[in-house]
Amino acid sequence: MKGRTAAALLAIAMAALLLPACEKIDRNMWDNPAFKPQEEPVRLPPRDSIPTKGRERIPSMAEAASLKNPVSPTEGNLSKGKELFGIFCVPCHGDSGKGDGPVGKKYVPTPADLGPSGHGAHHPDGTLFVVISNGAGGMPSFRADLAPVERWQIVAYLRTLK
Numbered sequence: 001m002k003g004r005t006a007a008a009l010l011a012i013a014m015a016a017l018l019l020p021a022c023e024k025i026d027r028n029m030w031d032n033p034a035f036k037p038q039e040e041p042v043r044l045p046p047r048d049s050i051p052t053k054g055r056e057r058i059p060s061m062a063e064a065a066s067l068k069n070p071v072s073p074t075e076g077n078l079s080k081g082k083e084l085f086g087i088f089c090v091p092c093h094g095d096s097g098k099g100d101g102p103v104g105k106k107y108v109p110t111p112a113d114l115g116p117s118g119h120g121a122h123h124p125d126g127t128l129f130v131v132i133s134n135g136a137g138g139m140p141s142f143r144a145d146l147a148p149v150e151r152w153q154i155v156a157y158l159r160t161l162k
């Protein structure tokens, strides 16, 4: 009996000794020297640096209404627009643009119907361009993912939706 108690005590003592070590191992991945998202210090550009590529200026909604699509609806532009629409818009707006994409179904309100029977088609080209650039309500902004010409190609393609 005595021997057993001693063995048990020894086991407990060993465990107590090892536990902090275990914790150390467990937390290794977490407590690594890398910065976590949003953690200070935020990496800012060096002092006095200036942007070399400029920054896109998105027109206001009022300006947008009178803008003309600089991209003409050639076969090339429409097929590019269709391809980009398939990648960036179909998940929410659906193939038909009616707002019934697999992700879109989870949205309240559901994504706009972009076809001629929906309110998407009532917008002038420029308004569509600004909506794609800035996003709207639950819809994300695409200015970082799509170059201006690509957004205009999508607008040209939207006009062909039935």
Ligand code: HEC
Pocket: 085, 088, 089, 090, 091, 092, 093, 103, 104, 107, 109, 110, 111, 112, 114, 119, 120, 128, 131, 132, 136, 137, 138, 139, 140, 142, 154
């Ligand atoms: C993550 C889902 C999602 C994606 C991806 C998405 N949209 Fe939307 N879109 C929405 C939702 C939701 C609305 C309705 C916004 C509201 O009224 O709050 C909407 C609305 C719109 C409208 C109407 C805005 C208005 O105010 O009348 C247009 C036009 C539009 N989307 C075009 C596009 C195009 C083009 C793409 C692809 C470049 C796209 N959307 C990608 C979710 C999405």
